[in-house]
Amino acid sequence: MPKETKKEGEVQKLNIKDVTTCPATAQMLEKAERDGVETAFHRAATMKACPIGADSACCKHCSMGPCRLNSKDPYGRVGVCGATIDTIMARNFARMVASGAAAHTDHGMSMLDVFREVVNGKIKDYTIKDPMKLEEVAREIGIETEGRETAEIATDLYKELERTYVQVEGEIPFAKRVPPKTLETWRKNGVVPRGAMREIMELMHRTHMGVDQDYENITKQCTRTALADGWGGSMVATEISDILFGTPTPVRAEVDMGCLKENQVNIIIHGHEPNLFESMLESVNDPTLIQAAREAGAEDINLVGMCCSGAEMLSRHGIPHAGNFMSTEAILVTGAVDAMAVDVQCIKQGLAKVAECYGTKLFTTNPRCHIEGAQHVEFHEHKPKECTDAIVEMAIVRFKNRQMPVEIPRIKSMGIHGFSHEYINYMLGGTFRSSYTPLNDNIINGRIRGVAGVVGCTNPRVKQDWVHVELVKELIKNDVLVVQTGCSQIALAKAGLYSPEAAHLAGAGLREVCEAVGMPPVLGLGSCVDNSRILIACAEMVRVGGLGDSIADLPVAGAAPEWMSEKAISIGHYFVGSGVYTVFGVTFPIIAETKFHKLLFEGLEKLGFGKWGFTADPYEMAQLMVRHIDGKRKALGIDKARERVLMDMAARRDLEAA
Ligand code: BF8
Ligand code: SF4
Numbered sequence: 001m002p003k004e005t006k007k008e009g010e011v012q013k014l015n016i017k018d019v020t021t022c023p024a025t026a027q028m029l030e031k032a033e034r035d036g037v038e039t040a041f042h043r044a045a046t047m048k049a050c051p052i053g054a055d056s057a058c059c060k061h062c063s064m065g066p067c068r069l070n071s072k073d074p075y076g077r078v079g080v081c082g083a084t085i086d087t088i089m090a091r092n093f094a095r096m097v098a099s100g101a102a103a104h105t106d107h108g109m110s111m112l113d114v115f116r117e118v119v120n121g122k123i124k125d126y127t128i129k130d131p132m133k134l135e136e137v138a139r140e141i142g143i144e145t146e147g148r149e150t151a152e153i154a155t156d157l158y159k160e161l162e163r164t165y166v167q168v169e170g171e172i173p174f175a176k177r178v179p180p181k182t183l184e185t186w187r188k189n190g191v192v193p194r195g196a197m198r199e200i201m202e203l204m205h206r207t208h209m210g211v212d213q214d215y216e217n218i219t220k221q222c223t224r225t226a227l228a229d230g231w232g233g234s235m236v237a238t239e240i241s242d243i244l245f246g247t248p249t250p251v252r253a254e255v256d257m258g259c260l261k262e263n264q265v266n267i268i269i270h271g272h273e274p275n276l277f278e279s280m281l282e283s284v285n286d287p288t289l290i291q292a293a294r295e296a297g298a299e300d301i302n303l304v305g306m307c308c309s310g311a312e313m314l315s316r317h318g319i320p321h322a323g324n325f326m327s328t329e330a331i332l333v334t335g336a337v338d339a340m341a342v343d344v345q346c347i348k349q350g351l352a353k354v355a356e357c358y359g360t361k362l363f364t365t366n367p368r369c370h371i372e373g374a375q376h377v378e379f380h381e382h383k384p385k386e387c388t389d390a391i392v393e394m395a396i397v398r399f400k401n402r403q404m405p406v407e408i409p410r411i412k413s414m415g416i417h418g419f420s421h422e423y424i425n426y427m428l429g430g431t432f433r434s435s436y437t438p439l440n441d442n443i444i445n446g447r448i449r450g451v452a453g454v455v456g457c458t459n460p461r462v463k464q465d466w467v468h469v470e471l472v473k474e475l476i477k478n479d480v481l482v483v484q485t486g487c488s489q490i491a492l493a494k495a496g497l498y499s500p501e502a503a504h505l506a507g508a509g510l511r512e513v514c515e516a517v518g519m520p521p522v523l524g525l526g527s528c529v530d531n532s533r534i535l536i537a538c539a540e541m542v543r544v545g546g547l548g549d550s551i552a553d554l555p556v557a558g559a560a561p562e563w564m565s566e567k568a569i570s571i572g573h574y575f576v577g578s579g580v581y582t583v584f585g586v587t588f589p590i591i592a593e594t595k596f597h598k599l600l601f602e603g604l605e606k607l608g609f610g611k612w613g614f615t616a617d618p619y620e621m622a623q624l625m626v627r628h629i630d631g632k633r634k635a636l637g638i639d640k641a642r643e644r645v646l647m648d649m650a651a652r653r654d655l656e657a658a
Helices: 023-035 040-046 085-119 131-140 150-166 173-177 180-189 196-206 215-245 274-284 287-295 307-317 325-332 350-358 384-400 421-429 437-444 466-477 486-494 500-505 508-517 531-544 566-578 595-606 618-636 639-657
Strands: 251-255 265-270 301-306 337-342 361-364 413-417 450-454 480-484 522-524 556-560 581-584 612-614
Touching (some): 023 325, 040 325, 085 150, 085 196, 085 215, 085 274, 085 566, 131 150, 150 173, 150 215, 173 215, 180 215, 180 531, 196 215, 215 307, 215 566, 251 307, 265 274, 265 307, 265 384, 274 287, 274 301, 274 307, 274 384, 287 301, 301 325, 301 384, 307 486, 307 522, 325 337, 337 384, 350 361, 413 486, 421 531, 450 466, 450 531, 450 618, 466 486, 466 500, 480 486, 480 508, 480 531, 486 522, 500 508, 508 639, 531 556, 531 566, 556 566, 556 618, 566 581, 581 618, 595 612, 618 639
Parallel strands (some): 265 301, 265 337, 337 361, 450 480, 450 556, 480 522, 556 581, 581 612
Antiparallel strands (some): 251 413
16 A cells, blocks of 8 residues: 655655546556546555454544554454443444435435425426326325325325334334235234334434344344335335436437547536436526537537436436546546546545646535535525526636636447336336236246346445356346446446346346347436335335235345445345345445354344345355355256256257357
8 A cells, every 4th residue: 555655735646546437437547647636546555444444443432532442353352431432333334324325315305395396386497297207106105096186195295204204103104015025024023114214213312322132133233224214215216206307218328438539528417416407407408508618619408317316317318428436536636527527426635636736616506515616506406597597607607717627538338228127127027018028028938047136336346247247247247137337337337237238248038028029238227315116116016916925025135236325334234135146346334253244244134134244255245145145946846947047948949059
């Protein structure tokens, strides 16, 4: 690890090939070093991760500490209050879940706020774009829809979904979507969420100094809170966004930094809330603003996305996407970005400095997220265009006064995005018999071995995109259909896996299905809150039948190979809580072989949930997942079918070749 010996204005040189496999990011990192600009990659190289924190062996919940335990001898001592290593780790883990769940549910609640104001007529800039979805969601949670006006149904839906957050007692509305046997497991273990606010509050209370000091009991509330995210806050965010802005259907779109255009005003939206982005889309299409851009010498205004709201816009409208989390600083190094507007989550403070170096305007827009050095232009849903128009105007001024030479990597990939869980119905089932039956059939007959969700962040502690790409390639080679969200989806899109032609990388069985339907072997479902689409798809697979009675019976697995955020831990834990084997990469913040570790990695499964897994190696990760899927196939009695179908296909190929 290089030491921090650099002088002011000098950047520690990295071996760039070791930190990223994204060619565009690599090109920009080289330029950044030439320009004397530092990024998170550089800081990660000089900031050694704290070894005690990495193992979660410290507690700073009170001023009798902070207490540090020894991860080499975890039971050798306890904190000043007597807290054991298991209590300390369980509390730390639970607080990551609380924070991640809070991020998703607060975002979901904002979407619900917008929905309420649209329904009561106070917001006029958005409308209900997908009334069919509104009715479907309403019906599913027991709201009468027959012969009623959309507005009436919407009012009831709002009231019902509000319970997801504020309900004090009872089960959250989307518990109705959970397969009965999975729900039974939750009830038996006392983890059906009430309202997210209550669950997060109780978890914060229980992890306070001197409250819950039994790691098993802490884990219960931790699971309940995570489920309030997945089947609550995140699911509401997805469903309401679809209702307001449209449910995604497959769309061709470009991904990577080559989406920037030298002769246009380039505006990037980076964050998580689709409303900012939707309004910006209106602003950049406003004839007056386009005219102003032309008068400033630009050919047009070019809008591109980054991170999760970018992934939503990619899915819904085919808006180009410029890159994932570890590329957000690098893209500013192009000098071509005239404005970057951010809202909430995963916005590095480091952006402010890089933006300043290249004269890019960095705007914060959400009252929850200001950044020192960035200009704050607040976004109000009641008058959204005020904010987005102002940003476009300032971007045009920046374009006119561009000082720096511009260098845009000429790299982009075309692919198909926008696979909602609803669309999987039509795609595999056809318009007339839309259902998950064909997916289940293809799993039962063995063409598709199982389904894996590969999701989550990128992280400068591992080579950017590499673990995602290698893992997914390995999975599809083994006939595992991969569904994706967030930064992972973008990693694979950059690598070209979202084109239908990528089917040739899949095993014979999966390839046959992909070619028959014309779909890529990897399906992108959108942003991180859209992981809820994977939950719904799992519930649907159980409902259709033939693959067991609960989500825990399904031949599925999940992974976040380059995770970094607390949100990722919350997502991981709600998948585990729902019955899915979930493997994380990079590092796992718990000491192996401790009681709490055994609970997460083995014990939860015995209670009817899924379980956690860990490895930093993509090939080992794929093996763990495939082995798990095969184990589930065996338990379902469908392991032989796969051998037969593969033999059949080989025989057919031999015949064709003869
Ligand atoms: O919610 S995948 S780095 S951008 S946390 Fe963040 Fe991770 Fe990206 Fe979106 Ni999700
Ligand atoms: Fe130490 Fe206990 Fe205080 Fe934590 S709660 S800092 S373990 S004394």
